Amino acid sequence: MSWLTEPLQYGFMQRAMLEVLIIGALCGLVGSFVVLRGLAFIGDALAHAVFPGVVLSYLAGQSILVGAFGFGTLTALGIGLLARSRRVSEDTAIGVIFAAFFALGVVILSRQGGFRRDLGSLLFGNILGVSMTDVIVTAVIAAAVAVIVAALLKEFTLASFDPVMARTLGYPVFALDLLLLLLVAATIVVSLQTVGNILVLALVVTPPATARLLTDRLLRMMGLSMLTAMGAGIAGLYLSYHLGTAAGATIVLTATVLFLLALVFAPNHGLVAGWVHRRRGHHHAHHYHPAGEEAADAASR
Amino acid sequence: MAVAYGHNLAVCDVTAEVPRGSVVGLIGPNGSGKSTLLKAIAGSVPLSAGSIRFGGQPAGRFAGRIAYVPQREEVNWDFPVTARDVVAMGRYRALGWLRWPGRRERAAADAALAALGLEGMGDRHITQFSGGQQQRIFLARAMVQEPELVLLDEPFTGVDVRNREVFHAQIHRFAEAGVTVLVATHDLDEVRATTTHVLLLNRRMVAFGPTAATFTPANLRAAFGGQVAVFEQVPVFERAP
Numbered sequence: 001m002s003w004l005t006e007p008l009q010y011g012f013m014q015r016a017m018l019e020v021l022i023i024g025a026l027c028g029l030v031g032s033f034v035v036l037r038g039l040a041f042i043g044d045a046l047a048h049a050v051f052p053g054v055v056l057s058y059l060a061g062q063s064i065l066v067g068a069f070g071f072g073t074l075t076a077l078g079i080g081l082l083a084r085s086r087r088v089s090e091d092t093a094i095g096v097i098f099a100a101f102f103a104l105g106v107v108i109l110s111r112q113g114g115f116r117r118d119l120g121s122l123l124f125g126n127i128l129g130v131s132m133t134d135v136i137v138t139a140v141i142a143a144a145v146a147v148i149v150a151a152l153l154k155e156f157t158l159a160s161f162d163p164v165m166a167r168t169l170g171y172p173v174f175a176l177d178l179l180l181l182l183l184v185a186a187t188i189v190v191s192l193q194t195v196g197n198i199l200v201l202a203l204v205v206t207p208p209a210t211a212r213l214l215t216d217r218l219l220r221m222m223g224l225s226m227l228t229a230m231g232a233g234i235a236g237l238y239l240s241y242h243l244g245t246a247a248g249a250t251i252v253l254t255a256t257v258l259f260l261l262a263l264v265f266a267p268n269h270g271l272v273a274g275w276v277h278r279r280r281g282h283h284h285a286h287h288y289h290p291a292g293e294e295a296a297d298a299a300s301r
Numbered sequence: 302m303a304v305a306y307g308h309n310l311a312v313c314d315v316t317a318e319v320p321r322g323s324v325v326g327l328i329g330p331n332g333s334g335k336s337t338l339l340k341a342i343a344g345s346v347p348l349s350a351g352s353i354r355f356g357g358q359p360a361g362r363f364a365g366r367i368a369y370v371p372q373r374e375e376v377n378w379d380f381p382v383t384a385r386d387v388v389a390m391g392r393y394r395a396l397g398w399l400r401w402p403g404r405r406e407r408a409a410a411d412a413a414l415a416a417l418g419l420e421g422m423g424d425r426h427i428t429q430f431s432g433g434q435q436q437r438i439f440l441a442r443a444m445v446q447e448p449e450l451v452l453l454d455e456p457f458t459g460v461d462v463r464n465r466e467v468f469h470a471q472i473h474r475f476a477e478a479g480v481t482v483l484v485a486t487h488d489l490d491e492v493r494a495t496t497t498h499v500l501l502l503n504r505r506m507v508a509f510g511p512t513a514a515t516f517t518p519a520n521l522r523a524a525f526g527g528q529v530a531v532f533e534q535v536p537v538f539e540r541a542p
Contacts, residue, residue, distance in 0.1 A: 155393075
């Protein structure tokens with residue numbers, strides 16, 4: 001029992017627990033669309049591209065959220081516009097830009113003393129160092145993002161599932177896509193403090209991917225995804241406390257273990273279920289989609 | 302009107318006046334611009350020249366009254382939606398912003414599915430259907446939308462006889478209700494059985510008019526270029542009317 005209660009006597013652990021619950025809920029929610037839209041690479045690009053903003057506000061003694069939001073917004077808009085023009089190879093352009101931005105952040109930081117220590121906390125996050133103000137700011141942003149997602153869930157669903165129909169119905173699909181990118185950017189930015197630039201993507205992608213294996217319903221997927229991310233956050237914090245490991249990385253690995261469990265044991269999509277299914281000789285129309293892979297390809301483009 | 306992607310002109314010189322309640326076959330070889338033309342009419346790709354008007358109104362005012370039945374490659378099959386969810390999307394525009402499909406929308410979706418022979422299957426994920434059944438789900442979505450114009454993109458590709466019958470019957474019901482139907486197909490067998498008009502297309506409009514007068518070997522040859530052998534084997538031309 002003390003295994004569970006002992007860490008909670010420290011204020012920094014209490015704040016970390018709160019922070020990780022909020023971040024988990026937010027990443028689980030927004031991450032569902034990242035996974036369903038195939039935006040993982042764009043999310044990674046965003047996480048790296050905001051690094052100069054993080055560094056600049058850190059050096060200016062500001063909350064890292066300030067600079068990160070500035071660069072996050074710019075990058076999200078840039079990627080949105082890039083995706084609209086058909087002439088550039090989107091992946092390549094994003095790859096070039098985000099690597100350059102990331103390098104820029106490292107160069108700015110390396111001009112300062114104490115480079116290595118700072119770099120470490122910025123790259124890998126410092127959840128045990130969050131202040132109560134950080135927690136409140138995170139909660140406010142998470143609530144705002146959640147309200148927008150809830151209000152536009154129908155429109156995001158349609159634009160993600162069948163953009164041609166969405167345009168036919170007169171929905172502003174480009175604006176919806178941009179807004180979604182901005183929400184992803186906001187999610188990544190507020191999660192940076194927890195796990196850092198490099199690992200933040202795992203929080204956004206792994207829990208929703210786990211949830212997708214467990215259900216074929218959107219709302220259930222979002223709920224499970226949020227629970228998985230929050231659970232991985234809390235479990236990861238306890239583990240890191242007792243094992244003396246880095247908090248952010250332990251959280252990510254906990255989420256990965258949950259994903260692997262779902263991959264093997266999920267009732268319909270899991271490896272065991274698939275194996276049992278084939279052994280019983282079920283070859284009927286269940287999960288019949290000859291063009292499914294092409295469709296997924298096309299959708300992710 | 303015309304549509305271009307970048308510098309590539311996809312379709313041009315299309316001029317047609319389609320009477321309300323008619324069933325228009327959009328006919329041409331692969332790559333002739335049938336899908337592009339449908340998407341332009343749907344408002345999903347912009348026109349590079351010309352205009353589209355519906356009953357004298359500009360196209361923008363008509364959004365929501367056009368139902369589009371996509372080719373299967375165009376939707377995200379991995380998305381966690383059931384057949385009922387997909388059909389209910391047909392009601393989104395009528396619901397407006399900030400409102401979710403409720404009992405009435407679900408009932409309408411189930412009724413449309415049942416009318417197309419998919420009774421009681423609304424709870425299944427869309428990948429748990431055969432290809433033909435999946436097309437029927439999208440047709441059901443078009444039905445609950447209560448449209449004035451229905452656009453069908455290659456509905457007869459790779460589907461079985463049962464499915465063709467379901468589509469034929471529904472196209473008839475649309476036409477009887479005064480709904481205009483545009484159906485893109487390269488399946489020439491379907492044309493005479495289903496359409497009142499044809500629009501022959503090969504990057505540009507080859508011919509447009511009532512099926513009986515326009516669906517002629519000469520026009521088909523013009524639209525399909527060298528692939529003459531293909532359609533001269535089609536028995537409908539030899540058959541007495």
